Amino acid sequence: MKLLAAVAVAVAFTLPIGARSAEPIRVGLVLPYSAGPFVPLANELGDSLVMALEESGMEVAGRKIEILKEDTTHKPDVAQAKAKKLVFEDKVDLLVGPIGSNELAALFAFAAGSRIPLIIPNAGDNEATGEKCSPWVIRTSFSNDQIVREMGPWLIKQGIKTAALIAFDYTTGHQAMDGFKKPFIAAGGTIVGEQYPPFGPISDFGPYLTKIKEQKPDAVFTFFAGPPATALVKQFSEFGLKESIKLTAAGWLISPLNLPGEGDAAAGVIGILNYVPAIDNPVNKAFQQKFQAKYNRTASEFAAQGYDTGKLIYAALKANGGKTSDKAAFVKALHEVSVEGTRGPLKIDPKTNNIIQDIYIYEAKKVGDKVDFAVLNRIRNVQDAPNGCKL
Amino acid sequence: MLPDPASLVIQLLNGLQYGMLLFLLSVGLSVVLGLMNFINLAHGTLYMLGAFLGLSLVGVTGSFWIALACAPLLAAAIGALFYGVLLRHLQGESAMKQVLVTFGLIFIGIDTVRMIWGDYEEAIAAPALLADSIRIWGQPYPAYRLFVIALGLVVALLLWLGLERTRLGAVVRAGVDDRVMAASLGINIDAAFFGVFCLGCWLAGLAGVAVAPVLQIYPGMDVAILIPTLIVVVVGGPGSLRGALLGSLLIGMAETFGAVLLPDFASFMIYAVMVLVLLLRPGGLLPARQTA
Amino acid sequence: MVLLAAAIGTWWFAGYAGQDRLGEIAIAAIFAMSLDLMVGYGGMVSLGHALFFGLGAYALAGLTLFLKWPPGLALPASVLLTGLVAFAIGRLIVHLGGVFFIMVTLAFGQMGWAWFARDRLFGGIAGLSGIPQIDLSLLGGDLANPADFAIVAVTAATMVYLALARLIESPFGAVVSALHRNAGRARALGCPVQSYKLAVFTIAAMLASLAGTLQAQRTGFVSPDLLVWTSSGELLIMVIIGGIGSLLGPIAGAALWTLLHHYLSAVTPYWMLIMGAFFIAIVLFAAEGLYGALARLAWRRPHV
Numbered sequence: 010m011k012l013l014a015a016v017a018v019a020v021a022f023t024l025p026i027g028a029r030s031a032e033p034i035r036v037g038l039v040l041p042y043s044a045g046p047f048v049p050l051a052n053e054l055g056d057s058l059v060m061a062l063e064e065s066g067m068e069v070a071g072r073k074i075e076i077l078k079e080d081t082t083h084k085p086d087v088a089q090a091k092a093k094k095l096v097f098e099d100k101v102d103l104l105v106g107p108i109g110s111n112e113l114a115a116l117f118a119f120a121a122g123s124r125i126p127l128i129i130p131n132a133g134d135n136e137a138t139g140e141k142c143s144p145w146v147i148r149t150s151f152s153n154d155q156i157v158r159e160m161g162p163w164l165i166k167q168g169i170k171t172a173a174l175i176a177f178d179y180t181t182g183h184q185a186m187d188g189f190k191k192p193f194i195a196a197g198g199t200i201v202g203e204q205y206p207p208f209g210p211i212s213d214f215g216p217y218l219t220k221i222k223e224q225k226p227d228a229v230f231t232f233f234a235g236p237p238a239t240a241l242v243k244q245f246s247e248f249g250l251k252e253s254i255k256l257t258a259a260g261w262l263i264s265p266l267n268l269p270g271e272g273d274a275a276a277g278v279i280g281i282l283n284y285v286p287a288i289d290n291p292v293n294k295a296f297q298q299k300f301q302a303k304y305n306r307t308a309s310e311f312a313a314q315g316y317d318t319g320k321l322i323y324a325a326l327k328a329n330g331g332k333t334s335d336k337a338a339f340v341k342a343l344h345e346v347s348v349e350g351t352r353g354p355l356k357i358d359p360k361t362n363n364i365i366q367d368i369y370i371y372e373a374k375k376v377g378d379k380v381d382f383a384v385l386n387r388i389r390n391v392q393d394a395p396n397g398c399k400l
Numbered sequence: 401m402l403p404d405p406a407s408l409v410i411q412l413l414n415g416l417q418y419g420m421l422l423f424l425l426s427v428g429l430s431v432v433l434g435l436m437n438f439i440n441l442a443h444g445t446l447y448m449l450g451a452f453l454g455l456s457l458v459g460v461t462g463s464f465w466i467a468l469a470c471a472p473l474l475a476a477a478i479g480a481l482f483y484g485v486l487l488r489h490l491q492g493e494s495a496m497k498q499v500l501v502t503f504g505l506i507f508i509g510i511d512t513v514r515m516i517w518g519d520y521e522e523a524i525a526a527p528a529l530l531a532d533s534i535r536i537w538g539q540p541y542p543a544y545r546l547f548v549i550a551l552g553l554v555v556a557l558l559l560w561l562g563l564e565r566t567r568l569g570a571v572v573r574a575g576v577d578d579r580v581m582a583a584s585l586g587i588n589i590d591a592a593f594f595g596v597f598c599l600g601c602w603l604a605g606l607a608g609v610a611v612a613p614v615l616q617i618y619p620g621m622d623v624a625i626l627i628p629t630l631i632v633v634v635v636g637g638p639g640s641l642r643g644a645l646l647g648s649l650l651i652g653m654a655e656t657f658g659a660v661l662l663p664d665f666a667s668f669m670i671y672a673v674m675v676l677v678l679l680l681r682p683g684g685l686l687p688a689r690q691t692a
Numbered sequence: 693m694v695l696l697a698a699a700i701g702t703w704w705f706a707g708y709a710g711q712d713r714l715g716e717i718a719i720a721a722i723f724a725m726s727l728d729l730m731v732g733y734g735g736m737v738s739l740g741h742a743l744f745f746g747l748g749a750y751a752l753a754g755l756t757l758f759l760k761w762p763p764g765l766a767l768p769a770s771v772l773l774t775g776l777v778a779f780a781i782g783r784l785i786v787h788l789g790g791v792f793f794i795m796v797t798l799a800f801g802q803m804g805w806a807w808f809a810r811d812r813l814f815g816g817i818a819g820l821s822g823i824p825q826i827d828l829s830l831l832g833g834d835l836a837n838p839a840d841f842a843i844v845a846v847t848a849a850t851m852v853y854l855a856l857a858r859l860i861e862s863p864f865g866a867v868v869s870a871l872h873r874n875a876g877r878a879r880a881l882g883c884p885v886q887s888y889k890l891a892v893f894t895i896a897a898m899l900a901s902l903a904g905t906l907q908a909q910r911t912g913f914v915s916p917d918l919l920v921w922t923s924s925g926e927l928l929i930m931v932i933i934g935g936i937g938s939l940l941g942p943i944a945g946a947a948l949w950t951l952l953h954h955y956l957s958a959v960t961p962y963w964m965l966i967m968g969a970f971f972i973a974i975v976l977f978a979a980e981g982l983y984g985a986l987a988r989l990a991w992r993r994p995h996v
Contacts, residue, residue, distance in 0.1 A: 043961035046620060048519040080957045085819070085915045086907070090716065090954070093838075094709045110818040111917055118821035118912035122836070134818045141821075178667055179809045180816025206659060207667035208809060208817075210624035211615065213421070215414035215545075216656045222539070223407050236521050236616040247533055249540025270523030270616060439791065489976065496737075500932060500975045503925070507968025515962060627802065627921065634795040667806040671799040678792055679784065 033075040034326060034333055036062075037095035039106035039116060045083025046235055047108040049266065054108065054130055054315030057300065057308065061319025069323065070331025077101055085115035092119050092127075102333035103128060105318065108311075110134045110181060120145050126340055130318045131311060135184050138363035140397035145336075147343055147362045149318040149355075151283050152393055153181060154188035156259050157232070159368055159388045160281045161193025164228060164257065171201045173226040173254075175217055175241075176233065178205035185232035185259055193230075201226045212240035218248045229254055234261035239270040246274035260285065263373045265307040268380055276375040279385070284310040284352050285371045287382040293351040317350035321357070324348050358392055360400055365392045406537045411656060413536065417545045419652025420552030424610055426629035427555060427644050428603030434639010435596045442482070442502040443629065444622035445509030446601045450475040450608025451617045452517050455524055464527035468609045475605025476598045483597050506622060514619045526613040544613055551610055555603070559641055631670055635677045637684025646685055711838040713954065717947045718845035719906045722852050724930045724942030726899035729856060731928070732937035733865070734892035735872035736786065739794050739924045740801030741900055746919035747774045748901025749908040750808065753820050758813075763826045767905045771898050778897030779890070786889040801921050808916040819915025823908050841910055848906060849943070852899060856939055859895075868892055933974050935981025945981060 038058070040051035059076055067074045077099055079091035088107060092115075095101045103126040106116055110132045120127035121143040129137065129148040133156070138148050164172070172193060176182030182205060190200060202224040204217045221229060229250070233241050238261060245256050251274075260282025261267075263275050286297055286307050296316055300308035308316075324346040329339055344359040353367040370386040429443040454471035458464060482505065490498050525531070526544040533540035571592045583589050615621070628651075636647020651670055658669040665672070677685060723745055730736050751770035755761040761769070785796050809817045825835040833840040859865050871878045871885055879885050908914055917923070926949070934945020952970070956963035974981065 043957060043963065046618070048514075048619075049521075052519070080961065082953070082957050082963075085913065085917050086716070086911055087953070087957070089911050089913070090709075090712060093712055098709050110816075111915060114815060114819035114821040114913035114915050115911060118823075121821070122912060132818070136815075137818075180812060180818060183812070183816075204659075204663060205666075207669070207806065209628075209667075209670075211421075211628055213414075213418050213614070215418065216411055216659045219407055219410045219414060220660055223404070236618050236621075239521065239523065239616050240614070244542070247540070247542035247544075249533055252540075266521060270521060272523075272525060433791075486972070486976070497975055501972050503929070504968045504972035504975065507964040507971070509968075511962040511965035511968075515965075623922070627798065630795060631799070634792065638791065667810060668803055671803045671806075674799050675784075675796060678788065678796055682788055682792055 031071055031073070033073040034069060034331065035075045035077055035099065035101040036322065037092070037099065037101035037104045038076060038078045039081055039088055039092050039095065039104055039112075040078070040108055041083040041088075041112070042078065042080040043082055045109070047083065050108050050131070050309070050311040053304075053309055053312035054318075056304075057296075057312040057315035058105065058130070058319040058322075060299065061316045062323055065320075065323045069326045072331050074323075074326075081107065081112055083109070083111070085112045088112040089115040089119050092116055096123060096125050102126075102336070103322070103339065105130055105322075107132050113137060117141075117143065117146055124336060126336055126343075128318060128322065130314055133184075134180065135188075135396065138361045138393060138398060139395075142362055142398035142400060144340065144362070144400055147340065147357055149321050149357070149364050150314045151366070152363050153184040153259075154396075155363070155366075155391055155393050156282060156368065157185050157188040157230075158192045159391065160230065160257060160370065161189055161191075161198055162196040163281075163370055163386055164193065164230075165196040165198055169198070169227040169255065171199045171226045172228045172230050172257075173202040173204075173221045173224050174200060175204045175206070175214075175221065175229065175231045177208040177237070179208045182208075182232055186230070189230050212237040214241055214244045215248065218244055218250055221254070222248070222250060226254060228257050230257050231262060232259040234264070235267075238262045238264070239267045242267070242271045242278060243274045251277065255279065257281070260310065260369075260371070263382075265309045268373070271380070273375065273380065275373045275380050278373045279370065280373070281368060281370045282310055283366050283368055284313045285369050285382050285384060287371065287384050288351065288353070288369065289384070290349070290351075290353060292349050296351050313351040317348070317352060317355055320348045320350055321346065321355060353387075354390070360395050361393050361398045362400065363393050365390055367391065406539050409537050410539050410541065411660060413541060413545075415653035415656035416649070417549050417652075418656055419649035420549045421611060421614065421648075422628060422632050422652055423552045423645055423648035424548065424555065424603075424607040425625050426632040426648060427559070427641070428600040428607065429629050430633045430636065430639060430641070430644040431559070431603065432597055432600035433633060436593050437639075438597075439499045440502050440597075440600060441499060441626070442505040442509065443600070443604050444624075444626040445506055446475045446479055446604035447608045447611075447625060448509065448513060448617075448619070448622040449478060450605030451524070451612045451621065452513055452522075452608075453605070454609035454612060455517070455522050455617055458524055464524065464609075467524070468606070471609045472602045472605035475608065476602035479601025479604075480594070480598050483594060487597075510619055510622060517619075519619060521616055521618040523616060524609070524612040548610065548614065555606070556641065556645055563641065628670065631674045634684060635674050637687035640684075640686050643684055643686035650685070711842045713950065714842040715838060715845040715910055717950050718842065718849040719903050719910065720927075720930065720946035720950055721849045721943040722906070723900055723903035723927060724934065724946040725849075725852060725856055725939055726896045726903065727927050728931050728936060728939065728942045729899070730892060730896040731931060733860065733868050733872060734889060734896070736889065736893065737790075737794050737928075738797040739921055739928065740797030740799070740804075741896070741927055742919050742921070742923040743797075743801040743804045744774050744778055744897040744900040745904040745907070745923070746804060746808070746914070746916070747777060748904030749914045749918055750814060750904075751901070752905045752908045753814070753823050753914045756824050757820060757822065763824050763909070767826065767909075770905050771901050774901035774904075775894055775898040778894045782890045782893040782897075786893055787886055798921055798924075801919055801924055805916050805919040805921075808919065815915070817916060819913055819917075821913040823912050823914065825909050825912070835909060845906060845910070848902070852902070853939055853943070856899075860939070864888075864891075929971055933971065933981055938981075941981050 038055050040055055041047045042051050062074055081088035105128045108131045113132045124145055127146045131150045133151050133153040135152050135154050138152055174186045176186050257279040260280030263278050263280050297308055325342040328346050329342040343357050347356040356365045358365050368388045368391045369384055371382050371384045373380050374383045432438055432440045450471045453474045454467040457467035486501055530544045530547050534543045632647045637643030654673050659666050727741050748770050751773045752766050755766035756763050808814055835841050930945040930949045931942045935941025
């Protein structure tokens with residue numbers, strides 16, 4: 010009896026050691042799941058990220074991948090608190106977040122200070138991979154500048170000579186407009202007007218659109234997302250600007266999330282973005298099919314970013330042999346892998362920690378009684394200059 | 401740098417339309433505040449419910465007009481439910497408590513909407529009759545915006561007639577001026593106030609459907625309009641119909657022309673107007689009561 | 693006393709997250725007490741109190757990141773700076789009553805938010821990170837460690853509590869209470885009502901900014917969300933749940949609301965519904981808030 014007990018104890022002691030060598034890899038998602046304007050984005054992005062990892066079998070080098078989700082409730086201090094919990098209590102190996110720029114400083118401060126890899130799957134503030142870059146913060150989505158700067162030169166080639174700008178009066182709006190302005194002017198264009206409506210709750214663009222009509226530009230370039238984007242597209246048409254002025258924008262203006270509300274008013278609008286559902290490559294086609302079968306909606310650019318982020322994370326984990334104790338090695342692996350994502354070939358630039366990706370210019374076209382997308386141009390391997398980043 | 405006359409006309413129209421939009425959004429709040437001395441912070445919630453219920457009605461019946469007619473009634477019914485279940489118990493308690501209960505309702509309202517209709521942005525299209533743009537002085541102007549102006553004016557007129565010319569209106573005004581006296585004269589103040597509250601909710605629901613083709617529908621739209629409507633009510637003078645109209649038009653015009661003429665200050669325009677008015681005329685521009 | 697014991701107990705037993713939460717609650721407690729001073733004692737209901745919280749935090753960020761001041765010096769400077777701003781604003785608005793005061797404070801709060809959301813120097817909507825912490829190595833502590841920070845924060849909260857208790861019991865406090873109860877009579881007795889209200893307003897603002905600077909120290913970042921009106925609204929909820937007009941009430945309210953927020957949001961995406969219902973229940977059935985209810989249970993008259 011005593012011998013049996015001793016053997017049992019011995020076995021009990023060895024078993025945990027055996028289990029420890031197959032300790033799961035933990036990925037912490039810190040996203041606004043329940044409050045604020047980004048809830049549907051958080052869900053689409055998060056679900057698609059998990060989808061990508063599931064396709065790879067949810068395991069690397071014998072270790073299972075575990076996903077832990079925490080809700081930031083759209084508040085930066087909560088975001089930071091949840092990130093701390095994930096890292097210090099739940100022992101995640103890396104963090105993914107945020108969606109919106111409002112939570113960026115909070116997560117950035119924590120990740121940079123605690124030396125834990127933070128992967129930004131959306132927020133596009135230029136400085137996060139520019140002047141304020143950190144070796145621990147990697148972005149798989151875009152920088153605001155990266156999205157818009159190729160539009161100006163392309164418009165010039167299409168014969169557009171003058172443009173009027175409009176965006177909300179806050180940093181993201183200004184970054185998007187500034188990013189468009191310089192290359193457009195350098196390519197020979199003229200900006201005939203710039204307006205920055207206050208970042209407020211009621212999106213009535215009447216006075217601004219009327220002023221744009223007075224300015225008589227060939228095209229308007231703008232950045233809006235969410236309900237204000239729907240408002241702008243509709244009002245652009247209602248106030249008659251569509252007849253004589255081309256509406257061009259950072260692609261969120263005509264996101265699949267907004268198209269249903271915009272209806273026919275969206276036809277003819279030209280967008281520039283790192284993703285559009287019409288991208289013709291096998292990865293995207295498979296992704297859209299799977300997403301639509303599951304959710305009965307076209308996958309948005311946010312879902313696509315989530316999916317690509319999942320693929321990048323997996324590739325890096327695999328390249329590093331599934332080891333996560335050395336965080337710096339994981340970041341290094343992220344710099345070295347390249348992945349075929351829904352957007353095309355993707356790579357992380359070691360000089361800025363921002364993604365190198367293709368940018369697409371496309372048009373919303375009326376096809377039958379629906380509005381669909383047609384890709385007009387593809388600019389390959391758009392890479393940010395260091396812009397003050399010293400990595 | 402004077403704009404040409406066509407643009408000026410359009411900008412005036414823009415200001416008018418924005419003002420009437422604000423009026424529709426805030427008249428329900430103003431009526432309830434002025435006549436019952438009650439800040440219904442759940443006003444935005446009822447507006448949002450009106451919009452989402454209207455969305456479902458359009459989905460089921462395919463008709464914007466049915467939604468416009470019925471959604472406000474549903475909103476009023478929900479308001480009546482709140483009143484009966486919650487607010488009635490607080491009759492006679494401090495005003496602060498009543499306000500706080502409505503504050504709690506905001507939280508409940510937003511999650512209820514999310515649970516039933518989901519988190520995505522939705523849309524109600526303008527009805528076919530009003531979907532096009534009309535030419536004014538050679539410039540296209542959305543017909544639906546003109547409808548908003550007309551609707552606002554009709555609502556203002558009906559309310560004015562109802563309050564100034566009918567017996568119910570007289571009762572309510574008596575109750576506002578002196579509740580105790582009115583009660584001692586045998587007037588059923590409680591019933592009158594209940595009616596006013598339901599009216600306020602009806603107006604909120606109406607705004608929800610009427611404004612939806614312009615401002616879109618999404619969870620969080622309740623909080624989005626709460627501040628602008630509170631500001632309109634305070635600037636115009638709580639509780640007076642003329643005040644609400646004047647406040648809305650003033651802010652509508654200020655925002656419209658501010659956007660065009662003083663773009664750097666546009667973010668602060670609405671607040672600056674309010675602070676200025678409050679410092680110069682602390683009771684608002686046209687307060688209902690003429691007390692200090 | 694009980695609260696202090698609870699705090700010490702939590703600190704001892706809780707893991708990392710518990711200590712982090714403790715620091716957060718201590719800061720919220722200071723913030724809530726400052727609002728209660730204005731609302732419960734001064735009778736001025738503000739929906740823009742987060743403005744001063746944010747100003748304190750942003751001032752600290754500006755002084756340390758742009759002017760390179762040491763954080764130990766920047767912290768009291770930020771509180772003073774905010775006090776000056778509050779004094780200026782207060783002079784304009786304390787004579788307003790009721791609804792109008794609420795609206796004007798709301799307006800100022802939102803103006804502050806709008807300003808910081810557009811201002812590129814302060815990072816706009818993304819805010820600023822990398823705020824240096826006060827170096828406590830001489831005392832053997834490290835503010836980056838949540839256990840140490842919790843000690844500092846709880847100590848600060850206790851000191852604020854004691855200071856406010858003293859203030860309320862003092863002649864100044866007696867006048868303020870009288871004003872709250874019947875301003876007309878006080879004025880008739882020759883009291884400079886507005887001056888006292890202004891003083892309360894400024895002190896409350898400075899305490900709020902103290903909470904703000906501590907927050908910037910705890911989290912290392914500032915962002916416009918610190919000033920948004922819904923933050924002011926939630927603060928009011930904390931004070932009400934805890935019990936207006938007492939000092940322990942807001943502390944209890946801050947603790948309860950913070951804990952509920954964290955744990956409910958981990959359990960369900962519809963936590964707002966539960967918190968809204970909870971808040972309504974408190975308003976309906978426990979009007980004196982948590983503190984009042986507990987005090988009644990303990991058969992003692994609620995006092996400071």
